[in-house]
Amino acid sequence: MFEEHLALSRRNWLRFSTFGAACGIGWLEALADDTAHDRPTGKSVIMLWLTGGPATIDLWDLKPGHKNGGPFKPIDTAVEGMQISEHLPQLARQMQEMAIIRSLTSREGDHRRATHLLRTGYRPQGAIRFPAFGAIMAHERDDRSADLPRFVSIAPSLQLSEVGCGFLGPEFSPLNIGGEGQNGDLTVPNLSGIEGVSPATQKTRLQLLEGLETGFAHNRNSLVVDSLLSATDRAVRLMRPQAASAFDLDDESDKLRDRYGRGTFGQGCLLARRLVERGVPFVELAIGGWDTHRNNFEQVKGLSEQLDIGFATLLGDLKDRGLLESTLIVCQGEFGRTPRINGNSGRDHWPNTWSAVLAGGGIRGGQAIGRTSQDGTQVVDHPLTVPDLIATVCKIVDIDPRKQNLSNVSRPIRIADPDAKVITELL
Numbered sequence: 001m002f003e004e005h006l007a008l009s010r011r012n013w014l015r016f017s018t019f020g021a022a023c024g025i026g027w028l029e030a031l032a033d034d035t036a037h038d039r040p041t042g043k044s045v046i047m048l049w050l051t052g053g054p055a056t057i058d059l060w061d062l063k064p065g066h067k068n069g070g071p072f073k074p075i076d077t078a079v080e081g082m083q084i085s086e087h088l089p090q091l092a093r094q095m096q097e098m099a100i101i102r103s104l105t106s107r108e109g110d111h112r113r114a115t116h117l118l119r120t121g122y123r124p125q126g127a128i129r130f131p132a133f134g135a136i137m138a139h140e141r142d143d144r145s146a147d148l149p150r151f152v153s154i155a156p157s158l159q160l161s162e163v164g165c166g167f168l169g170p171e172f173s174p175l176n177i178g179g180e181g182q183n184g185d186l187t188v189p190n191l192s193g194i195e196g197v198s199p200a201t202q203k204t205r206l207q208l209l210e211g212l213e214t215g216f217a218h219n220r221n222s223l224v225v226d227s228l229l230s231a232t233d234r235a236v237r238l239m240r241p242q243a244a245s246a247f248d249l250d251d252e253s254d255k256l257r258d259r260y261g262r263g264t265f266g267q268g269c270l271l272a273r274r275l276v277e278r279g280v281p282f283v284e285l286a287i288g289g290w291d292t293h294r295n296n297f298e299q300v301k302g303l304s305e306q307l308d309i310g311f312a313t314l315l316g317d318l319k320d321r322g323l324l325e326s327t328l329i330v331c332q333g334e335f336g337r338t339p340r341i342n343g344n345s346g347r348d349h350w351p352n353t354w355s356a357v358l359a360g361g362g363i364r365g366g367q368a369i370g371r372t373s374q375d376g377t378q379v380v381d382h383p384l385t386v387p388d389l390i391a392t393v394c395k396i397v398d399i400d401p402r403k404q405n406l407s408n409v410s411r412p413i414r415i416a417d418p419d420a421k422v423i424t425e426l427l
Contacts, residue, residue, distance in 0.1 A: 042141060043326050043361055043397040044276040047134070047284035048269075048311060050303075050333035051157040052291030053111070055347045056355035057339055057376050058300045059085050061102045068339035068375050070297055079366040087304035090312035096366040097315055097324065098359040099426055103370020103379045106335065106386055109349040111291075112159055114334035119163040121390035121416050129408050131166030133390065136415055137282035138172040140399050147243035149175040152275055154186065154268040154285040167408040174284075175238075177247070177271070178264065186267055191244040246278050247271065256317070261309045269310040273317055276327050290333055294344040307331075315359055328361025328396050339376035353379055356389065361396045363426045387420035395422050
């Protein structure tokens, strides 16, 4: 038989992929004869990822009066005794919904290694392909009847994209929307049908593609083939009208879109809300520019304004829709930046002391956990690690952090490091 002689060579792979493209991706929408099955089940996570390592000493843990503190002034918040940067006024008014962890510490000061640690809870270890936490959420909340993907990454940086499904398999890979160099375009391409192609013709094309895929995959147990089949299945489901509509921001009022901010980050926050509203368990959104070795304060001021508007509007919108209790927001980067200000008015990589913020998800808001020294160089109260944070997020979203999955090297790996401790103050 023809399919028995196909080899998984580069040439055959390209031929097969090209045929799938020739059949068209947009034609899938009209094939839907039912509605999307996505419904909110369990808690969701929205990760606001500050790419490059934010100067959290200039955001959440200011040091006024010390030479390391810089020019930013702290302002009071809705919680008595808690202060944050003057450039985060909208978030300050919603501090009762938020908890600041001011005592995170790690040893990873390299962007890629630190991103891997924050995304997976583990340092890179040889051949083990650790999954991102979004893939873990997708795996734990897997729903084969759902039309929307379980894990969506909005405007991911290159370093975020490097950590995906890991050993869990391609069906738990993120749907990437936008990204570096794409000029803020958050549309999903090819969601509409091809003009002039009838539903009957589209259905025939899909049946032909399905037959070719079945033959091609026969007796071929490989990651490449699994990825191909998974991508096709996800595309078919995503083209269904109700699923596709989740990505249409034009459904929202101009007034609300303006409130979020018309930039990539603001509109990404709005898209994240639309996705968790429809049952997507994990959505991450990156905002780059935080690698501030030069002109730290000018850059952080501008970025803070974007973060403040988008994050605060997301909080309020989720609360107004009754979704804040079921949606955990985590705002963090891969590490912090040096308390000492360098000769270029910048701050360098600093994993020793940094902060992260959690909001919603039923956590105990209105508190700051841990404390750093007056100069910001040391954790002096309640030091916490990345695995501690991962284990805590697991508990908040009702996932057992001790659960084990078999890795690609046949070694069982716990979702969170066995030594991790849950941050009980948040629960």
